[in-house]
Amino acid sequence: MTHAPRPALLSAALDAAERGWPVFPLRPSDKRPAGHSAARCPGTGRCADGHLVPEQRATTNPDLIRAAWTMRPYNVGIATGPAGLLVVDLDTLKLKDEEGTPDGATSFKALCERAGQPVPATYRVRTASGGEHLYFTAPAGVRLRSTAGTLARKIDTRGWGGYVVAPGSILPSGAYEVIDATATAPLPDWLANALRPAQRAVRAVPEFVVGKTSAYATAALRNECHNVATSADGTRNSTLLRAARALGRLIATGDLDRSEVEQALSSAATVGGSESQRYYDDVITRALNWSIAHNPTRRPA
CATH class of the missing domain: 3.30.2250 (Prim-pol fold)
Known part of the structure; x- marks a missing residue:
């Protein structure tokens, strides 16, 4: 054949x-x-x-x-x-x-x-x-x-x-x-x-304070911020996008406060970043808006 x-x-x-x-x-x-x-x-x-x-x-x-x-x-x-x-x-x-x-x-x-x-x-x-x-x-x-x-x-x-x-x-x-x-x-x-790339100084992950929330939500916020702050050159935008969408689900359910998430991600994104803070803030805003709109909100008790 x-x-x-x-x-x-x-x-x-x-x-x-x-x-x-x-x-x-x-x-x-x-x-x-x-x-x-x-x-x-x-x-x-x-x-x-x-x-x-x-x-x-x-x-x-x-x-x-x-x-x-x-x-x-x-x-x-x-x-x-x-x-x-x-x-x-x-x-x-x-x-x-x-x-x-x-x-x-x-x-x-x-x-x-x-x-x-x-x-x-x-x-x-x-x-x-x-x-x-x-x-x-x-x-x-x-x-x-x-x-x-x-x-x-x-x-x-x-x-x-x-x-x-x-x-x-x-x-x-x-x-x-x-x-x-x-x-x-x-x-x-x-x-x-x-x-071979030259050895770079380790990027310090910024500290931030969160309000009253669950241990799980706090850990999720810290982990996503760590991923963003330590992301390799050329991957920060996509890492930030994924992090904001993941955390947007927790905002939608009421487990995290949006303003606290925005501040934490913005600080993490600008650690050693090559783009302006306005650029990263725009990515965060668009990603959170999409995630919140596409995830169910917390139901009344």
Whole structure:
């Protein structure tokens, strides 16, 4: 029995998943994730307990992949962190005033020479713009996050908190194509050391006082505030959203006072945060409003 050929983009998604690399849909002919953003999250369906970023939605389940890619000709995103990958993105020169400066490939070669190492042989993809993606297996036990220009100009990396466009995906400017199908090599030690995050001071969780409430509600408030204050860079917005929605249920039942929750979450969100307090307060307000509206209030005794 012969099977009908799989559409190319579905095949690209399944091929990546078969390698153990979780995938998620990108907009057709684009490299932006499909679906809604955190700012426009309806708080329903898969996001009922908080907005799910593409990294959290990525899957290797072939049934889910077939269901998604038979709906529309999505391009394919690979969630590099969950895939156990660190991808080095070597960009090209795009502006006239960049002429005479090294592109990403030239800068990476220079970095390798400086480290006394050859350019690693590994799985390699040509991007639609003519750049290259070098795929490496990330070291065990280390969560290397995505970087932009940390190694050198025109060199970015994609790890936790990021993604790459999978080969087989197509943009108006061209396609992503495998140019070296060599097995994915382990990330070289010298490169891993250059990408390891500097030790940061531990963020102190702010103290707050709550009124008369149950031990359970107080513990829930403290735990959610701790999660927000200690959330990693790039995840604070989604962590805050989930925390506010969880605590909104306790406001709806009368177990917590809204003003106390707002003050506590606002203080936790701005500990070492990069956004303004007004931005976080807006997230808190919208999330609490949604949670209170979608949860039953305490019934009269």
